[in-house]
Amino acid sequence: MASVTDRSFKQKILEEELSCGICQETFRRPKALPCLHTFCEECLTEVANLGELSCPLCRREVPLPTDGVAGLPDNYHLSELCKKFSELPADQEQDVAQHCEYHPSQELRLFCKSSNCGVPICTQCFEDSHGEHKVVPVKQAVEKRMTRVTPLLKEKKRQIEERREYLKDIRHLENQITDAKSQSDKSILDSYAERAKLLADNKDRLLSEVEESYQDIMKDVNAKKDAVLQQLDDLTDVVEEVEQTKEKHAIKFLRHEPDELRDKLEQTRVDPNMAPLEVTVSFFRPHKIKKEQLVNGELVSEAFTTKTRWQTVVTLLSNVKLRAFTVMETAYNDLKSIKQ
Template sequence: MAAAKPQSLGQQILYEELSCSICLELFTRPKLLPCGHTFCQDCLQVYFCESQDHLKCPNCQLQVSLPPEGVTGLPENHSAAKFCEKLSKTDANADKQAKPRNKCSQHPSEDYQLYCTQCDVPVCYVCLEETHDGHSMTSLKKATKERKPVVQTLLKEGKEILGTYHDALKDMREKEKRLIEQKKQTERDIIEAYERTLKEFERTANRLRLRVQEKHNENTEARQRQMESVQREVDELAAACDQAEQEMAQGGVTFLEREDRLTEVIEKHRGAPLPPPLRTQVIAFHPKNFENMPEPLGDIVIGASAAVSKGKGDHQGNQGQGQGEERLTFGGQGSDERH
C-alpha cells in the first residue's frame, strides 16, 4: 500500500511497525503467519509459488503449511489492517488540512502578526480585536527567539518518550512471539506425552493379553487331558459292546467267548462316577475408572509471565507494583519556562 512519507518520529515508529518487510510499504490485506510475522497477501502470493502447499516465513524461515485455499486462506491480521486504515486516513486528512505557514488557524485568510504573551499564542489582527484586546503583545521574531528553546526541550523529551514507547512495543512483540512459541512447545509436549502414554498403554495391553492367553492355554490343556481320559473309557466300553453285539448277530456261539470280557468292562464302569467338573481359572478384566483419576497425561501449569522490560535513561519502569506487573513512567519534569 503506497502511503505518504511519515514526517514525525511517532509516524516513523508506526510505519516501521505496520510495514511489510517484503514490499516495505504499509500492509495491504495483512496475513498473519503462525510465527507471529505479518505480510501483505499479494506479497506472499508473489514471493511463493501458488502450487506450493507450504511456505517459509521470509523473516524467521519457519515452515508453514498452507490451507487448501493457499495464501488467501491464512488468517488475517485484523489489528494491523485497522491501524493501517487509520494511518492512511490520518495522512489523507493531514494533506487536506495542510496550511501555508504563518496563516492564522482561526482566520485562514489572515497572517499571524503578533504573539500574545498573556495567552502564549500567535495572533492575527482579527484575533487581536476579537479576543486579545488589551493583552500584552510582542513581536513574532522575539517570541520565536524566546520560545524556540522551550519547544526544543519539549521536543527532545517527546522524542525520548516516543523512544520509550517504541522500545515497549518492540518488547511486547518479542514477548508475543515467545508466547506463540511457548504455546507450540506446550502443544508439542502434550503430543509427546500422549504418544508416550499411548505406547505404554499398548505395552500394558499386550502384557495383559499375553497373561490372558497363558491362562487360557492352561485351561485348555487341563480340559483336553480330561476329555482324552473320558474318551479312552468311552472307546473301551464301546468296543466291548460292539464286538459282542456283532458276534450275536452272526448267529453263532462265538459271542460266548466275549462274555467274560464284556462282563469285565461292564463291571469296571458300573457305578463309576463321572469325571468331576473341571476347575478352571476364570479370566476377567477390570478396567480402571479414568473418570475418577487425575489427568493421565499431565496437568497444565499456569505461571506468571515476565513483565515488559524497562525503558532507557530516565524513562525506566517502576517495579514492585505486584508480581508479573510493571508500570512504565514516561517523561520527566518538562519545562516550566513560561511567562
C-alpha cells in the same frame, strides 16, 4: 492543523503497525493465522514447508487448506488500512508557504513585534502600515517563541519514544508467553504420548502372555477331553453291541456269543479313576486407579515481565522438560516393576 513533525511521528508509528513481521515491509495481501498473527501471503508461502506451516512468531502449527497459503483467511481490516496508508501524501521537508490575505501574491516573510500587532506580514504590509514598527524575519520570530515550547516538545517526544520502546517490550513479552505456552503444550503432549506408549506396550505384552497361557492350557484340556471322548466312544460301542446281540440275536447269543462279548467288555479298558482336572490359569488383576498416578507433571507459576529475556524462558522450559522426563522415568520404572 497538525505540523509536519506531528504527521511524521504518527506516520512512523502507523508504518510499524502495518509492517509484516517477516519482510518488515507494509503488508501485501495479509493473511490471518488461527493464532491471530498476520503476515504477507508471499512471505508465508516462502516459509511453508511441504504443505506444513507454523506461525513464525508463536510457532503454533497451522493446518493449511487444500489450496495452501492462498486459502487462509484474508485480514481485510489490515488490508484496508494498508491501502489508506499508501495513499497518504509524503511528508514535506518545509512548511507550505503562507500568503498574505491582504496581498495574496506576497508571502508572509516578516513578523511585526509591535504590541498592537504581533502578526506575520508581507513586505507590502511593512511598506504600507508597519514601516515604523519593529519587525523580524518569520523564522527568527518562530525560534524566539519556540524557547517556551521546546522543553515541553522535547519531553513529549521523549514520552513518545519511551512508550514506543515499552510497546516493543510488551510485544516481546507477548511472544515469550506465547512461546512458553507452545512449549508447555508440546511437553504435555510428548509426556503423555510417551506414557501412553508405555501403557500400550505393557497392554500388548500382558495380552500376549494371557493368550500364550490360554493356548497352552487349552492344549492340555483339549488333549484330556479327546482322550475321554475316545473312551466314551469305545464304551458306547461295546455296550451297544452287547445289548443289540442280546435283543436281536437271542439264540445266537445263547449258543456262541457270551464268551466273545465278555472278552470284548473286558478288553475295553478305561482309566479306573477320573481324577479332577487341575490347571493353572493366568488372569489380569488391575490395580486400583488413583488420580495422582494419572498425572505426568504439574503446572507451576513463573513471573514474566517486560524485562524477562529469552535466557530466563529457556531455563524455565528446561526445568519443565526435566520435570516431565523425571515423571516419565518414574512411570516407566513403575511399569517395569509390574512386568517383573
